[in-house]
Structure formats: structure tokens, C-alpha cells
Amino acid sequence: MALVHLSTAYCRCELPCLEERVYPALHPPAKIMDMVRWLDDQTLDYLEPKMYPVAPSSEKISKTKIMDMVRWLDDQTLDYLEPKIIGTEPNTYSYTKALTESLVAEFGSKIPIAIARPSIITAIWKEPIPGWVDNLNGPTGLLMGAGKGVIRSMHCEPSYQCDAMPVDVVANGCLLVAYATAMDRPKEVQVYNITLSGVIRQTWGEIIEKGREMxxxxxxxxALWYTGGSIKSYKWSHQLSVVFTHYLPAYLVDGLLLVMTLRRLVKVQDRISHGIKILQHYTQKEWHFTNDKFLALQNRISEFDRSIFYIDVKPVNMNAYMRNYVLGVRQYCCKEDPSTLSKARKIHKVRYLADVAVKVFFYAMLLWLLVTYSYIFTSALETLETGLTNLSPFRSVKAYDIEELAA
Known part of the structure; x- marks a missing residue:
């Protein structure tokens, strides 16, 4: 007999590398549970952001700049800037997972216990149904939003590794963890990171591009519109894109829906933005995990058992997997029967033509405005040139002025 506690590889986001061991919680779990029991919601809301660990900011600041700041800024200013430079990432999911790990570890000497920490979980790879998925968490929601045409921008560093595991591999991993724990009967809690680190490397840019293709x-x-958009490495460009490609169309559509008293698209975009914001926390940082103990589990079973309880993801064909993933999202999340695919492709062509037409119209209008009102820019440039000439100490001097001066 063994107990396997399912945690997450993102339970301690502030660490540069998560090892396969139990980390002490930042606060005693029992005291936190007591606080939740007798404190009111308003007090808990006030305390919540003060209890999270400090995590490195996603925006990189060079060491040279930081040293320069320390040299010439006073202590009061540095104290004010410190949390803005370091950054904090409030995340109740990660925080409570870390608390629970510490709570579970207290019973490690009494019964055989193991902690399994999967990374981002995605659709089924092999069995029982390739591509099956039943929720919109993480990349699944991104695929659906992109397919619906409502997600057209994402703040993400495309070169960072995407550490995501198919759900059937995670399930097999948990079974092997239970088997190893029951056989070894360890006196302390064993931890297994079910991650891709050191196995295969796939970047967010590659995954998102492959997803868009499928x-x-x-x-x-x-769908609302044709699939499009891109990932943005800089936050300001992403926010600008969100305004013009997410909210501006949403408000325009809401203007039409207002007359028909239908569901507001802006509220839908608010929910989508909230979900994407949570995912973006994991796409703006390179995550590192050790997983030697997890990878070693497959050496403890026979070749036949490995074919059943497979945890090696090296043979994954990414094209086939992403195809099944998209088809799974289409069938199980969007409730669209596979028989409607032919019809969907015809409608998709219409959406593509509409997308091209809108883009051509937009750029044509922009060009027309530039040509029509070019005199404004010309006049402004002439005024600027005149002003600069008058201010210049090297004004043009006529020939007869020079002769008069010489005389």
C-alpha cells in the first residue's frame, strides 16, 4: 500500500530549479488552516498578497543597471523600487500546493508516501482516446480561443521551453510512482517531477505555430473570426495588440448586440484575458526541473509493462499529436461532430476571405488618409524647417551683404 499525492511542478515558482525533494512551506499549514477557519473574507483578502513568495520578474534587468541604480539612488527610493524590480507573482494555486506538500510530508514516517509533480497537462497521447481532453485549462484554452478567432495575441517568449506532458503519460507516471513507493516502503516522502526536462526540448514558439497550423x-x-495573431515578447506590444485585436472588435460587436440584447462579447473577452494571464505566467520564464528519479522508474519494469505504462515521450510525433489535440478540442470541448469538418472548412475559407478583405480595406483607408491629408504633414515639416533655420546661428548670408561688410 502507498499514498501518492498529486502536486504540481510549479509549486515553488520562486526557485530557479525545482529538485525532486520536499521543500518546507513558507508558513505552517496548520496555522494557515486555522486562519481560514476564523478570519473573515475581507481580512483574508488583505493578507493574501502578503503571504506569497517573491519570484523573479519576467522582465530582465541587467546587473550593470542595477549596480548603477544602487550607486546614485537613495535608500528610500531603492526600498520603493525593490518589489517592482524583483517582482511578485501571487498565485493561490502554487501556494496551496506547496502548503499541502508540507502537510503530507508530516506523515511520511507513518505510511509510504510519494509526491508526484506533473508540469502542464495536455491532451491524451495514446490511450484510451488520442486527443481526448475535457477542460479548457492551459494550452487547451489557448487552442480553443485561437480557433474561435478571439485570441490574437499572447505575451510569451517563443524561445523558452514548453514543459507540457500528455495526461495519459502523467497517469502512467503516477501508477509507477505508487508501485515503486509500495515496493520500497520508504521512511520519508519521495518526490517525482513528471516533466520533460532533459528528455525533449520544444519551445513555446514551435508549439504555438504548430497549433495554429492545425x-x-x-x-x-x-467561430467569430479567422485564426490569426501572433505571440509578443514585449509586454507593451502585447497590450497594444490586445486593445486593437481583442477589445476594440469586442466593443464593436457589442454595439450591434446591444440592439438585440444578446450576450456581451466584452465580458467574454474579460474571462479569456484572465485565463490567458494565468497561462502567461508560465510562458514568460524558463523553468528548470530535475526528474532523474521519475525517468528511472521505467527501468524498474519489464519491456512489456513499459508498453502499457509508458512514460517515455521521446517517440511522440508532434504533428500527429497536435492534430489529435486540435481534433479533440473540437469534438470534446466545442462539441462539434467530426462529420461537420467539411462544412467547417468551407466556412473557414469565407472567414479567411473576410479577414483579407478587412485588412485590405484598413490599409487602403490608411493610405488614402496619408495621401489626402499629406499637406498637413508637408506644412508641418515646412514650419519645422523654418523654425530650425531661424534658430540656427549659421543663417544664409547674401553676396551683397558680404560686400557691404567688406567695404
Missing amino acids: VNKYPLTV
Whole structure:
């Protein structure tokens, strides 16, 4: 008999590398539970952001700049800037997972216990149904939002590794963890990081590009617009894109829906933005995990058992997996029957033509405005040139002025 506690590889986001061991919680779990029992919600809301660990900011600041700041800024200013430079990432999910690990570890000497920490969980790879998925968490929501045409920008560093594991591999890993724990009967809690580190490397840029390709190949019947957009490395460009490609169209559509008293698209975009914001926390940092103990589990079973309880993801064909993933999202999340795919492709072509037409119209209008009102820019440039000439100490001097001066 063994107890396997399912945690997450993102339980301690402030650490540069998560090892396969139990980390002490930042606060005693029992005291936190007592606080939740007798404190009111308003007090808990006030205390919540003060209890999270400090995590490195996603925006990089060079050491040279920081040293320069320390040299010439006073202590009061540095104290004010410190949390803005370091950054804090409030995350109740990670925080409570870390608390629970510490709580579970207290019973490690009484019964065989292991902690399994999977990374981001995605659709089924092999069995029982390739591509099956039943929620919109993480990349699944991103695929669906992109397929619907409502997600057109994401703040992400494309070169960072995407550490995501198929759910059937995670399930097999948990079974092997239970088997090893029951056989070894350890006197202290064992930890296994179910992650891709050191196995295969796939970047967010590659995954998102492959997902977009498959979404266009296997489109949704019901969608707001044609699939498009891109990932942004800089936050300001992402926020600008969100305004023009997410909220501006949403407000325009809401203007039409207001007359028909239908569901507001802006509220839908608010929920989508909230979900994407949570995912973006994991796409703006390079995560590192040790997983030697997890990878060693497959050496403890026979070749036949490995074919059943597979945890090696090296043979994954990414094209086939992403195709099944998109088809799974289409069928199980969007409730669109596979028989509607032919119809969806025809509608998708119409959406593509509409997208091209809108873009051509937009750029044509922009060009027309530039040509029509070019005199404004010309006049402004002439005024600027005149002003600069008058201010210049090297004004043009006529020939007869020079002769008069010489005389």
C-alpha cells in the first residue's frame, strides 16, 4: 500500500530549479488552516498578497543597471523600487500546493508516501482516446480561443521551453510512482517531477505555430473570426495588440448586440484575458526541473509493462499529436461532430476571405488618409524647417551683404 499525492511542478515558482525533494512551506499549514477557519473574507483578502513568495520578474534587468541604480539612488527610493524590480507573482494555486506538500510530508514516517509533480497537462497521447481532453485549462484554452478567432495575441517568449506532458503519460507516471513507493516502503516522502526536462526540448514558439497550423487545417464551424495573431515578447506590444485585436472588435460587436440584447462579447473577452494571464505566467520564464528519479522508474519494469505504462515521450510525433489535440478540442470541448469538418472548412475559407478583405480595406483607408491629408504633414515639416533655420546661428548670408561688410 502507498499514498501518492498529486502536486504540481510549479509549486515553488520562486526557485530557479525545482529538485525532486520536499521543500518546507513558507508558513505552517496548520496555522494557515486555522486562519481560514476564523478570519473573515475581507481580512483574508488583505493578507493574501502578503503571504506569497517573491519570484523573479519576467522582465530582465541587467546587473550593470542595477549596480548603477544602487550607486546614485537613495535608500528610500531603492526600498520603493525593490518589489517592482524583483517582482511578485501571487498565485493561490502554487501556494496551496506547496502548503499541502508540507502537510503530507508530516506523515511520511507513518505510511509510504510519494509526491508526484506533473508540469502542464495536455491532451491524451495514446490511450484510451488520442486527443481526448475535457477542460479548457492551459494550452487547451489557448487552442480553443485561437480557433474561435478571439485570441490574437499572447505575451510569451517563443524561445523558452514548453514543459507540457500528455495526461495519459502523467497517469502512467503516477501508477509507477505508487508501485515503486509500495515496493520500497520508504521512511520519508519521495518526490517525482513528471516533466520533460532533459528528455525533449520544444519551445513555446514551435508549439504555438504548430497549433495554429492545425487549427487552420481542422477549423471550427462556429467561430467569430479567422485564426490569426501572433505571440509578443514585449509586454507593451502585447497590450497594444490586445486593445486593437481583442477589445476594440469586442466593443464593436457589442454595439450591434446591444440592439438585440444578446450576450456581451466584452465580458467574454474579460474571462479569456484572465485565463490567458494565468497561462502567461508560465510562458514568460524558463523553468528548470530535475526528474532523474521519475525517468528511472521505467527501468524498474519489464519491456512489456513499459508498453502499457509508458512514460517515455521521446517517440511522440508532434504533428500527429497536435492534430489529435486540435481534433479533440473540437469534438470534446466545442462539441462539434467530426462529420461537420467539411462544412467547417468551407466556412473557414469565407472567414479567411473576410479577414483579407478587412485588412485590405484598413490599409487602403490608411493610405488614402496619408495621401489626402499629406499637406498637413508637408506644412508641418515646412514650419519645422523654418523654425530650425531661424534658430540656427549659421543663417544664409547674401553676396551683397558680404560686400557691404567688406567695404
